[in-house]
Amino acid sequence: MPTEFSEEVKTAFVTVEELLNGLLGDRSVPRNIKRVAQKSIDELHKEGETHGVLSSNVMYMVDDLATDPNIPLHARTTVYRIISMLEKIKD
Numbered sequence: 001m002p003t004e005f006s007e008e009v010k011t012a013f014v015t016v017e018e019l020l021n022g023l024l025g026d027r028s029v030p031r032n033i034k035r036v037a038q039k040s041i042d043e044l045h046k047e048g049e050t051h052g053v054l055s056s057n058v059m060y061m062v063d064d065l066a067t068d069p070n071i072p073l074h075a076r077t078t079v080y081r082i083i084s085m086l087e088k089i090k091d
Helices: 007-025 031-044 051-066 073-087
Strands: none
Touching (some): 007 051, 007 073, 031 051
């Protein structure tokens, strides 16, 4: 397993984390969605996994948010952006 990620992967993970932090700071986003966003950030910082596994795990968590009926439309757009960024990362 690689211990260092490429610059492209690091940039993608940093951007995803910034988008997730934006969801956390948004007062119009419900708490259950913020909880999943925080778990996704924690998953991005997990050690000992490949970048493909990390992106897949975060994508799985965030994908459920897109179908949540309580999510505001602007937050749903952010979720779709996160998913599309993570789909490009493979092992």
